[in-house]
Amino acid sequence: MNIAVVGAQGTGKSSLIDSLKKLLPEDCVLTETPDSPHGVHLTLLMGLDLVVTPDQVRQGPSHTREQVDARLRAELTEEGCPFVVVYGHGSARTEAARQAIAHHAKQPEPSPAQKSKPWQWDCEKCSDGNCEHRMFTGLLKTPAPSWHTMTD
Numbered sequence: 001m002n003i004a005v006v007g008a009q010g011t012g013k014s015s016l017i018d019s020l021k022k023l024l025p026e027d028c029v030l031t032e033t034p035d036s037p038h039g040v041h042l043t044l045l046m047g048l049d050l051v052v053t054p055d056q057v058r059q060g061p062s063h064t065r066e067q068v069d070a071r072l073r074a075e076l077t078e079e080g081c082p083f084v085v086v087y088g089h090g091s092a093r094t095e096a097a098r099q100a101i102a103h104h105a106k107q108p109e110p111s112p113a114q115k116s117k118p119w120q121w122d123c124e125k126c127s128d129g130n131c132e133h134r135m136f137t138g139l140l141k142t143p144a145p146s147w148h149t150m151t152d
Contacts, residue, residue: 001105002029002039007046008068012093016044016086019094024101042104043076044097045069047087 003020005013017030024030031040048065076083084100086093 001027001041001101002031003101004031004033004040004043005046006033006043006072008048008065008072010050010052010065011046011048012050013046016046016093016097019091020097020101023094023098028101040081042101043081043083044100045072045076045083045085047085049087050089 005017005020007013013032017032020028020030048069052065073083082104084097084104086097086100088094088096
């Protein structure tokens with residue numbers, strides 16, 4: 001299985017690859033920057049939950065992490081590439097990535113019609129970028145609780 005690991009600077013791509021190489025079978029190929037999305041079975045997109053260090057800020061690219069993340073998500077969606085957004089710190093991030101890979105490996109190869117739809121990851125602690133969107137937009141639609149005070 002070919003797995004691409006992508007994300008903005010300072011999102012832990014290299015660390016995740018190093019950790020996953022110790023856990024995954026040898027037939028899994030991990031690539032940090034794929035030449036092409038074609039031939040990649042799953043892309044792990046690094047979430048923006050890691051703190052940016054002062055060194056990374058000084059060395060940082062001209063684009064913000066949020067801009068790079070948005071561009072990557074748009075490109076992956078446009079290309080119809082299956083991807084999972086991976087969050088967590090240290091071993092929690094590695095475990096989230098490992099679970100996403102295991103889940104994806106169990107899925108049958110999608111038909112051409114299915115490839116036109118983004119891949120969906122369904123679980124209680126979802127790593128799917130589309131689900132993030134549903135969650136946050138759902139919060140915006142939920143009315144704020146009204147607090148009533150009791151009076152005599």
